[in-house]
Amino acid sequence: MGQKKNIPKRDRILDAAEELFAEHGYDGVTLRRIATAAGVDVALASYHFGKKLDLFQAVFQRRAATLNESRLEALAECQRRAGKTGPSVEQIIEAFLRPLELAQETGDEGWRHYLALIAYINNSPYWGPRMMSQLFDELVQEFIDALRKALPGARDEDIYWCYHNLSGALTLTLANTGRIDKLSRGKCKSADFQAAYDHMIPFTAAGFRKLCTSR
Amino acid sequence: MGQKKNIPKRDRILDAAEELFAEHGYDGVTLRRIATAAGVDVALASYHFGKKLDLFQAVFQRRAATLNESRLEALAECQRRAGKTGPSVEQIIEAFLRPLELAQETGDEGWRHYLALIAYINNSPYWGPRMMSQLFDELVQEFIDALRKALPGARDEDIYWCYHNLSGALTLTLANTGRIDKLSRGKCKSADFQAAYDHMIPFTAAGFRKLCTSR
DNA sequence: CAGACTATTCAACAGGTGTTGAATAAGCAA
DNA sequence: TTGCTTATTCAACACCTGTTGAATAGTCTG
Numbered sequence: 200m201g202q203k204k205n206i207p208k209r210d211r212i213l214d215a216a217e218e219l220f221a222e223h224g225y226d227g228v229t230l231r232r233i234a235t236a237a238g239v240d241v242a243l244a245s246y247h248f249g250k251k252l253d254l255f256q257a258v259f260q261r262r263a264a265t266l267n268e269s270r271l272e273a274l275a276e277c278q279r280r281a282g283k284t285g286p287s288v289e290q291i292i293e294a295f296l297r298p299l300e301l302a303q304e305t306g307d308e309g310w311r312h313y314l315a316l317i318a319y320i321n322n323s324p325y326w327g328p329r330m331m332s333q334l335f336d337e338l339v340q341e342f343i344d345a346l347r348k349a350l351p352g353a354r355d356e357d358i359y360w361c362y363h364n365l366s367g368a369l370t371l372t373l374a375n376t377g378r379i380d381k382l383s384r385g386k387c388k389s390a391d392f393q394a395a396y397d398h399m400i401p402f403t404a405a406g407f408r409k410l411c412t413s414r
Numbered sequence: 415m416g417q418k419k420n421i422p423k424r425d426r427i428l429d430a431a432e433e434l435f436a437e438h439g440y441d442g443v444t445l446r447r448i449a450t451a452a453g454v455d456v457a458l459a460s461y462h463f464g465k466k467l468d469l470f471q472a473v474f475q476r477r478a479a480t481l482n483e484s485r486l487e488a489l490a491e492c493q494r495r496a497g498k499t500g501p502s503v504e505q506i507i508e509a510f511l512r513p514l515e516l517a518q519e520t521g522d523e524g525w526r527h528y529l530a531l532i533a534y535i536n537n538s539p540y541w542g543p544r545m546m547s548q549l550f551d552e553l554v555q556e557f558i559d560a561l562r563k564a565l566p567g568a569r570d571e572d573i574y575w576c577y578h579n580l581s582g583a584l585t586l587t588l589a590n591t592g593r594i595d596k597l598s599r600g601k602c603k604s605a606d607f608q609a610a611y612d613h614m615i616p617f618t619a620a621g622f623r624k625l626c627t628s629r
Numbered sequence: 630c631a632g633a634c635t636a637t638t639c640a641a642c643a644g645g646t647g648t649t650g651a652a653t654a655a656g657c658a659a
Numbered sequence: 660t661t662g663c664t665t666a667t668t669c670a671a672c673a674c675c676t677g678t679t680g681a682a683t684a685g686t687c688t689g
Contacts, residue, residue, distance in 0.1 A: 328593065359598035365583075382558075382577070465648080
């Protein structure tokens with residue numbers, strides 16, 4: 200139980216904030232609750248991170264670079280493998296999603312909480328426009344470019360709407376609300392991310408093909 | 415500007431709460447802010463609705479019945495039209511989505527805010543499990559049943575995962591965060607709900623077919 | 630060791646929170 | 660009108676919020 204004593208308190212604050220922000224949102228969490236969960240005095244959060252909003256952004260940024268790198272690497276590798284013809288839609292979407300699954304199944308609960316936080320931010324009319332672009336736009340555009348090449352002749356408008364649908368399905372998966380468990384009466388488990396992506400990849404790939412293939 | 419003077423103050427509170435809760439979430443809004451936006455004293459919210467949480471649920475419930483009826487009616491009508499063979503996947507999804515578009519384009523901003531609130535709740539690990547089931551499970555199961563008939567031989571697990579993807583795409587659309595506007599550099603507008611559904615219907619229908627058609 | 634810097638806690642603040650009870654106004658029946 | 664009920668405001672409460680400055684402990688360098 201007390202094995203986290205080794206982790207520096209600064210990091211324990213980030214971990215606690217990550218988990219609580221992901222579940223209750225920015226305003227649903229107080230600094231005192233974060234401090235208590237981290238086993239730390241309230242003032243320490245201010246000392247390390249300044250204002251509450253700065254802590255929120257620190258949590259948001261902590262894992263962003265790592266995540267972007269692993270996804271870009273996955274894209275690069277699938278492009279390498281595909282050779283001259285370029286990767287298929289499925290392969291691109293797989294590169295977009297699988298690194299998330301890996302992060303979620305890593306045993307480190309932090310990644311699961313972090314990705315739930317991304318879902319919270321991405322779905323929020325307030326935070327979404329303020330925070331998503333700065334860290335994820337560049338990555339997304341890379342994937343869009345790859346998709347454009349895999350879908351020659353597709354209208355840009357259609358590609359972006361398809362990506363919107365993919366992003367929505369992904370966001371709800373990351374949020375990990377457990378709703379599908381109830382709906383399906385246990386047949387599906389929202390914590391089973393592998394199953395989620397196994398279904399999401401062919402599902403969305405078929406959608407892209409349907410809308411973006413000239414016929 | 416002052417044309418809402420006729421609306422009873424009780425309803426003005428609901429309207430203001432609806433809009434603010436949808437944008438900032440439950441904890442991001444104070445009763446005082448709601449009261450100010452409604453042009454009303456703070457205590458009036460408590461008088462009409464009791465606790466803050468009760469007001470939140472009142473907002474959540476106000477339009478639920480109307481919404482469910484219009485969607486069930488759309489399903490019934492598409493089933494009537496389809497006759498003995500039953501409606502196609504596209505037609506079922508259309509019945510699931512179009513009433514939302516109608517509500518959003520009705521000129522009454524309230525519906526747009528309400529649906530954004532649904533998106534907030536559905537994507538929240540805290541509120542989702544607590545609030546979605548009670549009002550929307552029955553409706554969803556009706557549509558799932560229709561989809562089962564339109565996709566004979568499909569495994570239940572696959573159907574539910576497909577519905578999950580549909581629900582995610584829909585949720586992000588309702589949230590109306592404007593992110594796709596930036597990403598597409600204006601080519602797509604998240605406020606253009608008709609365009610959103612025009613793309614979402616064939617996109618998700620193709621996904622259902624891909625995963626739920628035995629081959 | 631001293632010293633300097635960092636990390637952490639303690640105590641307190643000014644302001645905001647939801648909620649309540651009494652006071653006042655409005656609407657309506659008799 | 661008189662009464663009664665509902666609607667609305669006012670004032671206040673006890674509590675919680677983020678933030679800060681001073682005080683204490685810890686860590687490292689010389």
